[in-house]
Amino acid sequence: MSVLRAWWWLSVALLKRSARDGMVVRSLATPPIIVFGAFGLTLLLSATRAVHPAVALSPELAADTEFVAQIEGVEWSWFVSKELERAVRESDATFATDGHTLWSAGTDEGELKLEGFLRARQAEPTWTLVMPPPDRVSRTRGLEQALPPGIALLYALYATVFGVGMLTRDREDGTLDAEHTLAIPTWVHGAARWTAGAIGVLAWVVLSLFVFSTLFTLRAPLAAVLHESAAVLTGLAVGLAAASPARATFSSALAVALTAASGLFILGAAVPALGPWVPLLSLGQQSGGVTAFLGALLLSVGAVALTGRASA
Amino acid sequence: MIVLQDLVKRFADRTRGSFLAVNHLSIHVQPGEIYGLLGPNGAGKTTTLRILATLLEPDEGTVTISGVDRVASPLEVRRHMAYVAAEAGLPERLTGREVVELFAQIQGADRPRERAAALLDELGATAYADTPCGSLSTGMKRRVVLARALVHEPTVLLLDEPTDGLDVQGRREVMELVRRLGKGERAVIVSSHIMSEVQQMADRIGVMARGELVAEGTIEQVMRSTGHTNLDDAFLALTNR
Numbered sequence: 001m002s003v004l005r006a007w008w009w010l011s012v013a014l015l016k017r018s019a020r021d022g023m024v025v026r027s028l029a030t031p032p033i034i035v036f037g038a039f040g041l042t043l044l045l046s047a048t049r050a051v052h053p054a055v056a057l058s059p060e061l062a063a064d065t066e067f068v069a070q071i072e073g074v075e076w077s078w079f080v081s082k083e084l085e086r087a088v089r090e091s092d093a094t095f096a097t098d099g100h101t102l103w104s105a106g107t108d109e110g111e112l113k114l115e116g117f118l119r120a121r122q123a124e125p126t127w128t129l130v131m132p133p134p135d136r137v138s139r140t141r142g143l144e145q146a147l148p149p150g151i152a153l154l155y156a157l158y159a160t161v162f163g164v165g166m167l168t169r170d171r172e173d174g175t176l177d178a179e180h181t182l183a184i185p186t187w188v189h190g191a192a193r194w195t196a197g198a199i200g201v202l203a204w205v206v207l208s209l210f211v212f213s214t215l216f217t218l219r220a221p222l223a224a225v226l227h228e229s230a231a232v233l234t235g236l237a238v239g240l241a242a243a244s245p246a247r248a249t250f251s252s253a254l255a256v257a258l259t260a261a262s263g264l265f266i267l268g269a270a271v272p273a274l275g276p277w278v279p280l281l282s283l284g285q286q287s288g289g290v291t292a293f294l295g296a297l298l299l300s301v302g303a304v305a306l307t308g309r310a311s312a
Numbered sequence: 313m314i315v316l317q318d319l320v321k322r323f324a325d326r327t328r329g330s331f332l333a334v335n336h337l338s339i340h341v342q343p344g345e346i347y348g349l350l351g352p353n354g355a356g357k358t359t360t361l362r363i364l365a366t367l368l369e370p371d372e373g374t375v376t377i378s379g380v381d382r383v384a385s386p387l388e389v390r391r392h393m394a395y396v397a398a399e400a401g402l403p404e405r406l407t408g409r410e411v412v413e414l415f416a417q418i419q420g421a422d423r424p425r426e427r428a429a430a431l432l433d434e435l436g437a438t439a440y441a442d443t444p445c446g447s448l449s450t451g452m453k454r455r456v457v458l459a460r461a462l463v464h465e466p467t468v469l470l471l472d473e474p475t476d477g478l479d480v481q482g483r484r485e486v487m488e489l490v491r492r493l494g495k496g497e498r499a500v501i502v503s504s505h506i507m508s509e510v511q512q513m514a515d516r517i518g519v520m521a522r523g524e525l526v527a528e529g530t531i532e533q534v535m536r537s538t539g540h541t542n543l544d545d546a547f548l549a550l551t552n553r
Binding site: 006010013185 | 362390398417420457460
């Protein structure tokens with residue numbers, strides 16, 4: 001009980017210290033702020049585009065001056081295209097139609113309006129085949145696939161720096177020595193730093209993923225959370241392990257830790273077969289993420305054991 | 313209460329190679345005694361205190377604190393002992409009250425909040441207890457550190473150069489504090505390289521040089537052994553041998 005109590009209180013104290021450190025808070029808050037900014041900008045652009053949708057028309061339909069006049073009458077722009085579906089899919093047009101089928105990436109209101117023009121043109125009750133919005137993944141797939149691992153890598157590197165900083169800073173100013181004279185096992189000090197770092201960084205990772213998912217399609221959100229958490233925990237473990245030798249200074253440990261963490265990521269990117277299940281190597285790869293997460297926990301136990309052995 | 317027997321600690325570095333930081337050191341300190349550990353910089357005082365504080369492992373020899381073997385039962389030793397290093401070791405973004413409360417919580421003190429407040433009050437640190445430690449002066453930090461060290465009522469107190477970096481007034485206050493803390497059954501070891509300071513705090517002194525204990529006894533006994541009547545001359549005579 002005394003060990004758990006110490007672990008808890010030390011972790012709380014470390015979190016409190018981090019929350020009062022302006023530089024730490026700013027660095028953690030930057031990625032979600034950037035994503036929120038991008039989200040706001042996108043909303044603004046979408047709103048602007050929604051006012052004046054562009055319509056792709058088949059050559060036959062474009063020759064119908066009365067129909068075209070109706071479109072121009074509501075201040076929509078139009079252009080002729082032979083590949084109507086593609087025009088919508090690639091966001092060149094909000095709507096596209098050949099008179100019988102309506103491809104749409106716009107609002108219900110816009111669809112109804114255009115459908116009305118088409119029915120009026122037929123001069124008799126008719127069904128217009130309205131195609132659902134094209135899968136946005138196809139257009140933004142690259143971005144959607146690259147961004148979450150990119151954000152996770154950023155946070156994993158933050159976690160590495162925090163792991164190094166939390167241990168070396170406290171060793172250099174004597175805080176760690178003071179803690180080590182407490183009647184608790186020495187591994188508790190590393191465990192508390194791991195806990196505080198994990199909570200502090202993972203909270204921002206989850207927030208960033210949430211913001212991201214409101215803007216883009218996040219495929220397999222649980223796997224994404226597991227992979228990214230695994231990366232962050234591994235970054236933290238690498239940082240703590242690099243700083244654990246008693247003679248390690250901030251700069252020497254940071255050099256080792258950043259090289260190791262970014263090296264792992266690059267290795268995973270260069271040789272994908274190496275690591276679908278290995279934390280940090282697994283970023284951006286398709287797998288469930290459970291094994292990577294468990295691997296990260298295992299590495300963390302190793303790092304905490306190292307800090308307990310060599311921190312004093 | 314504190315027994316060091318034939319303590320040896322070796323270090324190795326690139327410039328000096330392997331060297332003896334503590335060379336067969338034997339010290340006995342009784343309950344209620346304040347023992348001054350004197351010596352020039354590099355004599356081995358801090359290494360000795362860090363071994364006692366379970367921060368360093370000895371290479372040879374035995375150390376017992378309150379009858380507990382320091383090597384076999386370091387956790388048990390820490391329950392009886394408090395170590396105050398020369399560096400404050402205070403997290404700069406926590407207040408003094410938070411630091412003392414944290415240690416009281418971890419050490420399992422009854423009503424840690426009240427215990428912290430009482431200690432800060434006893435040591436005259438209440439006025440700045442809610443100021444972040446990073447904004448405190450060296451003297452203020454020293455009081456907070458002492459309060460932190462005393463939360464579990466240790467029977468052994470190890471103070472490494474407690475007056476280091478303090479002005480005249482601060483030094484005097486800390487020396488009075490040390491005398492107060494040494495009353496009762498507590499055994500105190502206080503290290504310093506200033507003989508006159510130790511004279512005011514310690515009941516008995518040990519003088520270290522090059523890792524060895526070169527003299528031990530009351531101040532008068534040690535001075536008599538050197539043939540000098542001046543404290544500094546006696547110190548220099550012992551440490552420059």
